[in-house]
Amino acid sequence: MLANQIGYYSLILGLLSSFLLCAISIKDFNKNNKGVNQKIFTLSFLQLTFVVVSFLSLILSFINSDFSNETVFNNSHTTKPLFYKISGTWGNHEGSLLLWLLVLTLFIFLFLIKSREQPKKYRILTLLFQQIIIIGFFLFVLMTSNPFNFLFPTPNEGLGLNPILQDPVLAIHPPILYLGYVGSSIIFSASLAAVTQNYISKEWGQHIKKWVLASWIFLTIGIMLGSIWAYYELGWGGFWFWDPVENVSLMPWLTLTALLHCTLVLERRNDLTSWVVILSITTFTLSMCGTFLVRSGILNSVHTFASDPTRGIFILIFLFILIFLSLGIFFLFHKENNKDSNSFFWLSKETSILINNWFMMYFLAVVLIGTVYPIFIDVISVEKISVGPPFYHKLITPFLAPFLLFMAFGSKLKWIKSKIEEKKLLIMFFIISVTLTFIILENITTDLLFYTVLISAAFFLFFTTLKELFLKKFNNISQTIAHFGFSLFILAVLFNSILSSEIITNIKVGEKYNYNKSEIFFKKIEEKQESNFNSIVGYFKITDENSKVTWLKPELRFYNQPITITSEADIKTTLLDDKFLVMNLVKGNEYFNIRYQIKPFMIWIWISILLISIGGLLSLFKKKYEK
Amino acid sequence: MYGKKVKLRFVFLVLILASVILIVFLVLQSLKENVVYFQSPTEIKSLVELDKKKIRVGGMVKEQSVFINSNEVNFIITDFKNEINVIYSGAVPNLFSEGKGVVAEGFLKDKNYFLATKILAKHDENYMPPEVKEAIGDK
Numbered sequence: 001m002l003a004n005q006i007g008y009y010s011l012i013l014g015l016l017s018s019f020l021l022c023a024i025s026i027k028d029f030n031k032n033n034k035g036v037n038q039k040i041f042t043l044s045f046l047q048l049t050f051v052v053v054s055f056l057s058l059i060l061s062f063i064n065s066d067f068s069n070e071t072v073f074n075n076s077h078t079t080k081p082l083f084y085k086i087s088g089t090w091g092n093h094e095g096s097l098l099l100w101l102l103v104l105t106l107f108i109f110l111f112l113i114k115s116r117e118q119p120k121k122y123r124i125l126t127l128l129f130q131q132i133i134i135i136g137f138f139l140f141v142l143m144t145s146n147p148f149n150f151l152f153p154t155p156n157e158g159l160g161l162n163p164i165l166q167d168p169v170l171a172i173h174p175p176i177l178y179l180g181y182v183g184s185s186i187i188f189s190a191s192l193a194a195v196t197q198n199y200i201s202k203e204w205g206q207h208i209k210k211w212v213l214a215s216w217i218f219l220t221i222g223i224m225l226g227s228i229w230a231y232y233e234l235g236w237g238g239f240w241f242w243d244p245v246e247n248v249s250l251m252p253w254l255t256l257t258a259l260l261h262c263t264l265v266l267e268r269r270n271d272l273t274s275w276v277v278i279l280s281i282t283t284f285t286l287s288m289c290g291t292f293l294v295r296s297g298i299l300n301s302v303h304t305f306a307s308d309p310t311r312g313i314f315i316l317i318f319l320f321i322l323i324f325l326s327l328g329i330f331f332l333f334h335k336e337n338n339k340d341s342n343s344f345f346w347l348s349k350e351t352s353i354l355i356n357n358w359f360m361m362y363f364l365a366v367v368l369i370g371t372v373y374p375i376f377i378d379v380i381s382v383e384k385i386s387v388g389p390p391f392y393h394k395l396i397t398p399f400l401a402p403f404l405l406f407m408a409f410g411s412k413l414k415w416i417k418s419k420i421e422e423k424k425l426l427i428m429f430f431i432i433s434v435t436l437t438f439i440i441l442e443n444i445t446t447d448l449l450f451y452t453v454l455i456s457a458a459f460f461l462f463f464t465t466l467k468e469l470f471l472k473k474f475n476n477i478s479q480t481i482a483h484f485g486f487s488l489f490i491l492a493v494l495f496n497s498i499l500s501s502e503i504i505t506n507i508k509v510g511e512k513y514n515y516n517k518s519e520i521f522f523k524k525i526e527e528k529q530e531s532n533f534n535s536i537v538g539y540f541k542i543t544d545e546n547s548k549v550t551w552l553k554p555e556l557r558f559y560n561q562p563i564t565i566t567s568e569a570d571i572k573t574t575l576l577d578d579k580f581l582v583m584n585l586v587k588g589n590e591y592f593n594i595r596y597q598i599k600p601f602m603i604w605i606w607i608s609i610l611l612i613s614i615g616g617l618l619s620l621f622k623k624k625y626e627k
Numbered sequence: 628m629y630g631k632k633v634k635l636r637f638v639f640l641v642l643i644l645a646s647v648i649l650i651v652f653l654v655l656q657s658l659k660e661n662v663v664y665f666q667s668p669t670e671i672k673s674l675v676e677l678d679k680k681k682i683r684v685g686g687m688v689k690e691q692s693v694f695i696n697s698n699e700v701n702f703i704i705t706d707f708k709n710e711i712n713v714i715y716s717g718a719v720p721n722l723f724s725e726g727k728g729v730v731a732e733g734f735l736k737d738k739n740y741f742l743a744t745k746i747l748a749k750h751d752e753n754y755m756p757p758e759v760k761e762a763i764g765d766k
Contacts, residue, residue, distance in 0.1 A: 362650060369654055373662075384665035386683065391661035395654060504718050506697050584719050591695050595718040 004069050007057035008148035011098075014050035014105070015138040017043050022131050025124045036112070036123055044112055044127070047134075048105045055102050058147050059089045067158050070149035071095060077160035077561040079532040087171030088161045093311075094147035096174055100291075101137050103175075103182040104130070111186055111211075118207060125193035126186075132325075133185055136318045144311045160561030163533070169229045177222030177249065181287040183215025184252060187259070188284035191277045192326055196333045200277065205267030210620060212263055216256045217616040223249050224609045231602075232569050239605060242389045247371040248290035251364055255283040258360040260616075261353045268415060269350065274334060275357070281326045288319050293371075348417055352410025359403045366395045397454065404457035404490065407483055408464045411476075426464070433459035444498060455494055461487035478622065482615025489608035492601045499600040506591040517545040520596060533559040535568075538583050538592065552581040554594075578602035663732065668709040677735055684711060684741055685730040693725055704729060704741075715743035 021043045028037040058071070062085045067073040075092040076085055089095045108130040115123050141147070164170075190208055194200050226249070231239045240246060259279040265272045292315040370387045377385050409426075437455040441448055465484035468476075503520070505513050513520045521541040528535045536556045543549050555568040569582035580597040665683045684704055692703035700715045702725075713731055723729060723746060733743035 365650070366654065369658070373658060384683075385662045386665070387658065388661055388663055391657050394657045394661070504716070506695055506700070511697075582718075584723075586693065586695050586700065586719055586723070591697070593700070593719040 003057040003060040003064070004066065004148050004150065007054045007061070008146070010050040010053040010057070011138070011142060011148070014047050014054065014101075015135065015142065017047040017050065018131050018135045018138060021047065022128060022135075025127055025131075029121060029124050034120065035116075036120055040124075040127065041112060044105075044109045048109045051098075051102050051105045055089075055098055058095060058098060059086055062086060062089050065158065067156070068151050068154040069147075070151050071147045073151055073155055073158045075161050076158040077532065078157060079561065080161060080166070081531065083168075083171065084161060084166045088165075090174045091161055091165045091170075094141070094145045096178075097137065097141050097145055098147050099175060099178055100182060101134070101141060103178050104134050104137060104185060107182060107186045108134070108189075111190070114210075115207065118204075119197065119199065122190075122193050122197045122199050122204075125196055126190045129189035129192050130185065133189065133322070136322075140311075140314055140318065144314050158561070160532075160559070162562070163557065163559040163564045163566050164233055167229060167233055169225050170233075173222060173225040173229060176218055176225060180215045180217075180219025180222050180256075181252065181290065183211065183218060184256065184280075184283045184287050186211050187215065187280045188326070191280035192329050195277055195329060198333070198335060200266070200273040200334075202267055202270050205263050205270075205276075209260075209263045209267060212256065212260050213616050213620045216253075216260055217613050217620070219249070219253050219256060220609065220613045220616070223253060224606065224613075228606060232571055233566075239602075242370065242387075242392045244371050244374075245294055247367050248286075248293055251367055251371075252283050252286040252290065254360050254364045254367070255279055255286060258357045259283060261356050265350055265353055271350065272354075274330075277330055277334065281323075281330065285319070285323055285326075288315070288322065292316060292319060293375075347413065349410065349413045349415045352406060352413050355406050355410065359399065359406070362399060363396060366392060397450075400490065401453050401457040404454075404461045404487065407486065408457075408461040411479055411483055412464070425467075429463045429467075430456075430460055433457075433463060441498075451494065451498065455491065458487050458490040458494065462491060478615045478617075478619035480615075481618065482612045485608045485611030485615060488604060488611065492604035492608055496599055496601050496605065501598050503596045504594070506586070506593050508590050508592070519543045520594070522592070522594075532561065533557045536585075538594075540581055540594070540596075542579070542581075542596070550579055552579065552596075554581050554583045556583060556585055573603055575603060576600060665730075667706045668704055668711045669706055671711060671735065671738060671741075672709045674738065677737065679734070681732065681734060681744075683730055683732045683747075684713070684743075685728070686710075688723070688725050688727055688729050690725050704731065711741050712739055713741045713743050715746060717743070717745060720746055 021040065024037065024039055024043065028040065031037075058069075060066075061069045061072050062076055063082065065072065065076055065078045065085070067076075071092060071094045075088050075095075080088070090099045108127060111126065111130070112123065115126075187208060190211065191200075194204050194208075223246075226246070227239045230241065230246075259276065262272050262276050262279060266276050292312065370391050374385050374387055377383055433456045434452070436459055437452050441451055441455065461483065465480050465487060468480045469484060503513070503515060505520075507513055507520070507522050509522055509525055511522055513522075519542070521543070523539040523541055526537045526539070528537060535558065537553050538555075540552045540554070541549060542552060550572055552570040552572065554570040557566045557568060558564075559566065565585065567582050567584055569580055571581075572579040577598055577600040580595075580599055582595050584593040584595075586593055663681050663683055664678075665685060668684065668686055671684065686704040686706040689703040689705045689710060692701075694701045698716050700719055702713050702715075703710050704713055705711075713733075714736075715731065715733075730747040731741065731743040732745040732747065733741055736742050
């Protein structure tokens, strides 16, 4: 009760401090003092504190199961374990927006502390732009999705959290992903401020690179966590489904990756200035679009909580204001910085980074069209369509091979002008890659040519980066690790998709199912009881062709609040493969529908993504780019 | 004559234009091939010609219509005006049950039989895909 009030009023105080901050910073902007006024720091800290207090009081309401709070009532239940009571705070629309706000205010405060060496006017402008976004979100939360709505009379019991969200990975997935999404807001504000001050320069490049890297790392890990969750919880046995909601998080990742590479050019060569600004604007716009698409109920998925049209319209209007504001500023203030931007030879690091950008933009276009086209068709006609995975595979995979080759070559090139070194070694690697691929693939796939090209390219990148890792001094380790991780990722994904096998069948308790000298034996079921669900555990004995026995125990959970059935897959992971078994109950029948999959190299997909993020992390902690 | 720089820019521009056109063409082409249309049982009944392409059918699973054996699940999708028999072998989502909304993806055998290759998982007991809602007229 009390927590509710405190939370609500401290949100309002947070909004007030936003207005106050704007007023003070505008006043401070024209003064000639050197540093930023101390009041601004204090206020920004105060604002952060208000939002933190508000967020904590929401968590407290969730822990105490205070059902006089509408959000708690809609998304919690007394029998839920404490951990999921807490994670339920951001497992819903209102709470997750409060988290957005928290990260927004946290980042601008960190920015103020971390940017002391930057020009004062630039810092104040960044703060102003960020406050515009923050005010927008404050208004959005207070007007359309207040997490502290009061319910009277107080209900005795809540409605419960969607059971498939009751999962440890999904408890940390939203905060991490948001750090990535919202991190792009700082890049957005900072690049607009830098444009108005004509401060897009090498120094700015070095300074903004840290922020780009930080949000890129969080976004990468956030997407990976979501993907891991989808893999074991949704029981489809894959890690990426080209679901609109996944695509929406992939799009800012693509632009952010492009931006990351561009800032390298900017900090070294003071070039590609407009491109950097455009990418910064696009990244944040795509993050906002993501929030809009997911929250408005246009896309149907787990992320779509109650859909309320006013929310969608609010975000849409806010989004348009931001886009017009940023484009306006860009065209009015941006001057191409010609004084020390020099042209570069066609064979140079700059070219290779540009090529990387072209590829990223192409991938972005494909994902964007695939995601938006069905919505577009729905708006202009009565037809309902969906775009499936074949669309993406067909358009993306052919471009992957050249992309990988450029990645292998490009990172070896020098700035301004370069020639290809170690030709013999590269040719040798190339031959090794092709023969190796051919030997591996000869007997396992029908689509030999297509896969040979792709996998050879991936192996080529794999060997070249591996060689760098072992032989070179550690002068560019972050990049090498990230690129090595990427080659590993592509290899794992490709072999995983070629070698996966799947059995789907309906089976009764006590029955056996035989295939290719292997056997699945459904021994028995056992019933279990937990505080908020009952479950059936199936015991499956799997004997493979080498008579090796694996026991898998998938589970069916019957949650009481809300009444939902979920299946928990049982997965046995080894370095070589994952054995994945999920069972479903077909209501009113004694048959259980089971799906058994062998997924080779599954763990390597996660390991490689971690490697890529570690590459980013190393770069973040490196003092300065070596000349 | 134009200078070398202008010439280079011209070549560059042509290259970019050509690749953009190529990409647009590629994307549109594969969109055409890979788009899956959604149809209700009533719409299928009124088809003049059977489509060979993959489609989605949505509606309610008719009560008492689910039959299951070791390799198939058979059921009827209804929009309360017309219905269609579905033959399916594959994984069944948890929320699939009689009297609930369903979306099946696959191919039409004829106007009365649908060979499903996938039944789409929905995550919430009360959630109804917008397509299904529309197909059964907000019932």
